[in-house]
Amino acid sequence: MQSSASPTLNLGFPRIEPPWLMGLPTPIYQETHRKWQAAIRAFIEKHLLAHAEEWERAETVPAHVFDEFAAAGMLIPALPAPLPVAWLKRLGFHELLGGLPVEDFDYLHAVIYADEMARSGLAGPPGSLTTGMAFGVPPIIKFGSKELQERFLPELLRGQKRSCIAITEPDAGSDVANITTTAVKSKDGKHYIINGTKKWITNGIWTDYASMAVRTGPEGSGPAGLSLMVVPLKDYPGVSMRRLKVAGQISAGTTYIELDDVRVPVENLIGTEGMGMRYIMTNFNHERLSIAVGATRTSRVALAAAFEHVLKREAFGKPLMDQPVVRHRLAKAGALLESQWAWVEQFAYQMTRMPKEDADRELGGLTAMLKAQAGIVLKECADTAVLLFGGNGYTRSGQGALAEMIYREVPGARIPGGSEDVMMDLGVRQLVKIYKAKTQALDSAASSKL
Template sequence: MTDTSPDRIPFSEPPYLRGLPSPYITPAHLRFQQACRKFATENLIQHALQWEREGTVPAHVFDTFCKHNMLVPNMPAPLPVDWLKRLGIHDILGVKVEDWDYIYTGIYCDEMARSGLSGPGGSLNAGFAFGIAPIYKFGSKQLQERFLPELLTGKKRGCIAITEPEAGSDVANITTTAVKSADGKHYILNGSKKWITNGIWSDYATMAVRTGKPGAAGLSVMVVPLKGHPGVIMRRLKVGGQITGGTTYIELDDVKVPVENIIGREGDGMRIIMTNFNHERLVIAVGVTRQARVALSAAFSYCLKREAFGKTLMEQPVVRHRLAKAGAELESTWAWVEQILYQLTHLSKEEGDRQLGGLTALLKAKSAMVLNECAQTAVLLFGGAGFTQTGQGELAEAILRDVPGARIPGGSEDVLLDLSVRQLVKLYQAEEKKLSKIAKI
């Protein structure tokens, strides 16, 4: 049996797992964490590095996770309880689906990233995390009936397809077109999508397309068939990190999609996409903060035993200084992660989006910077071993290659830094306007 007990190496675990009091974690949360760690360790974490070397997570792993409802936690909280119960999904490792909150989500995402690699977990969860929610939040009843039963149970796989070769963070300038056929029964899609996680294995994509004029107002979102569908060509892309994530290039050549596949209405695309981004950015922030933990604690452990110049690395002040700087960034970021998870648990969806959208964008950008700091620190302290794709520094080297996959997707770093401040200014101006009206009464 694999040991799933908390690691005692400094920086290796969140404070609540080091026996420190937490205002956020209840006994029920802790019971789920223990069950989640056991399941994830046995079915993913202990094999993750080997699968990353090989380039693909075996297909049976996705089936195992679905069989135990262990991809459902990737969806935004609260979960779509009515749909889940209708499909026979009543609990997740003992947690009733109606009791699920964002603290559970944070615990789950943290445990899924405990290998230190984002690729293995990412090979399983992109459809559930980002592709399904727009269907049950904005889709018609008829659309939900057609797609949710198979997607929520894992009988079919999905992905989110926003990014294009010339339009990544610049969502408003997406160029993939969806033009209605002469008989009005189909949209005809032409264009391409790039860097689509899980695309190569997906039956459907929740896809952003242009149904109208240039700019944000012309965007729509629809469910697009992928595997085996006429006019769809997919090829897997070679990327520097997240090797197992199934990053895919999708070409669309006169692809026919029923008009009933649109999510919401024509022109609703930007609103749907931006709302979806808040959850994406949050779960990325949780995962990469755990990756940073794995990198820094591995370096800490190495420095306790590695000797140079007649003493261990840990006895060198410069080494302790590096560990301290990275550790301060790591623990500060985790405290912020927990704070936002708690706030989302106690705010309505509308208030959470309004008040925390900008801060979540900032958190995602900051967490990726912290991952970069911790991964760089680990590689430097491992020395030559940290520059080698085998041996005791192999994991640190692999985590450093994952860093761009944290800093770019979900809105690239510089875009999110700017977006966060613009959102905060907008919120401030709205509050000032409200106070001004009150003062005039």
């Protein structure tokens, strides 16, 4: 029997799997991670990947797929690690698929899950299933009152109701502090009256509840005036929604939401008024890491498809792979891809070894850069695939159709979750902030000894 230390070499096309799944040694993954990957791959292939392209072309994933994932507990791994163990056990979730105890789930398990879910190369189908659980539910878990959690978490964690995160507005994307959707208390103090719009909200169209960013402070209060609250959406008075047709990940249900005097109980406030910006930024770390993992796998799918094509396609009397310029393109994209994946793995490993408070502080800026770099790498790999497929890569059917679909996915990695340029700037500013804080702490310590 093959040991976990030296798995059988995978003879698939080059770049088709990350190195640890191609049989190369790794110090990062343990037996628990290998068992988890093997267990979830079979389920995801059957219930998602086999139909992902079909559903993306149809622009909607059938509702029964969400129910199948919920029934198997396969939405829960979209949550950030560590999982809310007490809540999950109370609801009957003691183990995840393959027998993984919920208390043993770490960020490497989470990365494996996100990587496996993205193996179609398309962000829409997995995004239609997991976005709400990944980004809408965590603020309730982390910051919600006990009463708020009791009202919403049982149905959301079981997948009986759906959630989303609603932050972006027509005039407030990466500039979260510019949010203008208002939440003003009613005269009797029992409700918030919400007015405004939200745009590019993934999953919104079929969502029951949104964890929504609103302005509870006066105009001009900036980030200090922001709050988060649970806002009912589907069939709720004053809420109207329509789907937006975006270039890629169409089946994820990008939505435009209008809120006209929407009455929400004050008990739906998440945490404390005015703390919304802090809650949002904490939530962004998981979102950006998830996007980075998915975009990196999509890069891998594009490059593997290109390898397969040039090994069998002939031009000028010989295989494309015999052309030096083709090999150069594959080498350049491949080097970027494997460097990016190594960074993802390193990042996840660090998160399994650091206290959460330290990780939030030390890795927040790096998460932003990791996400931004993932989009840059995806663009290079998608360009490579389309160019090497030639006319077929520019056609929405036939042998290059997947490369064409992935090419349309690129902006969906570079813009949502914080646009690329803003993320790069944020990363550097955070590094400088940490440096100054540590320098000040050293100076203070030295002064106290004098």
